Amino acid sequence: MTATHGVTRRAPAGADPVAAVAGTAGRSRGRRDGWRDGWRGWWSLGLVVVAWTVATSAGAVAPQVLPGPAAVARAGAELVTAGTLLPALAVSVGRLAVGALLGTGLGLALGLLAGLTRTGHDVVDRPVQAVRAVPFTALTPLLVVWCGLGETPKVLLVVIATVVPVYVATVQGVQGVDPRLRELAVAQHLGRGATLRRVVLPGALPSVLAGVRLALGTGWVAVIVAEQVATDRGVGALLADARTWARTDVVLLCVALYAVLGLLTDALIRATEQHALRWRTPPAHPCLPKEPA
């Protein structure tokens, strides 16, 4: 190969004028933009809080109906000192984490089975679609009858809620991988395992992650529903107690906690997406063209 360098080194140097110009700059800028975009839109939520503060402190709304942010924060501090808030949070987060982990794993496995093999699709797809057709909230009584009032029915509900979106996204992702890449895999001598690991899975990842994000959203809904039905511990139990004692501030606190937990989970997945899919050019924000003059 050493003898060839005289010829080949020279040829490419002048060969492609584009080569010299097209650099890889702009990547760090892109990351900074991404960070800023991450905070975009938060001001509108801040505005809601401001409006809430103004409305309640001006006395326009009775504090028994809608306590102000300060009162809610006080209620939070009170529960923290009483030692009830953090354990409750941990219980709820734990339910989501365990359920979503199991549900995502199951959805991924079933999705791969259905997406990769015809037989797998025949066996798996109909039953999952049937589960999908039933709102998972309708399964709560059944789960309670089957599993009692412990942790099992709650986690199971989260599993059911998360498995479907992950399954659908995985099937879609796997089937969306460019079929011509299969030929590439054959030509490059990749076996089944290597093709799955290096071509199919990375190709399906964007879709799978979108599915996981969706699943975590419904997963939280499942946690909330489950905690409404059989309340012993967790944020749902706090909520039930507050309802009993007509503590609107604590009720609001619990609702806000659910919101924050949902937003945090979403941010976590977004960050994962941004890291794992950094090879993708971010989609442009949809916008309408200017009106022609």
Add this chain to the structure above:
Amino acid sequence: MGDALLEVRDMHLALPAPGGPRSVLAGADLAVPRGAFTCVVGPSGCGKSTLLGVVAGLRRPDRGAVLLDGRDVTGTTGHAAWMAQDDLLLEWRTVLDNVALGLQVQGVRRREARARVRDLLDEFGLAGHVDARPSELSGGLRQRAALARTVAQGRELLLLDEPFGALDALTRLHLQRWLAATWAAHRWTVVMVTHDVREAVTLADEVVRLSGQPAQIAARYRVDEPHPRHPAGLGPATRRVEQDVLTGLGVLGAPDDAPVPVP
């Protein structure tokens, strides 16, 4: 024919079509000497890519054989490096990791694979783009990366399916020159499909013209002019071959008063 590296014998293949299986290859024969550059031309959709895919072992023919050095390799891969019509780069891998893909799964240690690929990328003018993603590359660079990935497999026989087909005319001329020089240095045996007759006669030792569907070998043309050739400065004999190929394809030679046939 005795010293042919690659021999294709009596290749037949039917592919599924709306009205039932349709014959795409109907008795194609090829003999490619070691170190020779062969170009395959033919009407669009006649079966050029299919033929190349069968030679690469991506699909098994209904009848016929592919021989490498006299060894029957029909329906198997590993004897040749194939490059698709589209570059088929994996968008989530860097240029380096795309090119190293084959080596990695062959069990070459990561460090060594990367070192080898780095040398190759240097030679292919991609040294400055080692860690770039494919989406950051121009069309010409993507094509070079795909070519580097093909070459990285370390096979003597390269099967290239319209490697420059999607490029603009200027980039294509650059890459043709570059490929000719690289080929001259390495002396790979190349079978290249192209729809550009000028490209074919500039690069090839032999041009093979396929008939329309189902594809058979319609004609072979030797190009004896020594390499390197330049598309703008081809000798009279080579120009004549170009005319012959174009005539064979039905593009040239219609009498002035006859209606030009619609392909």
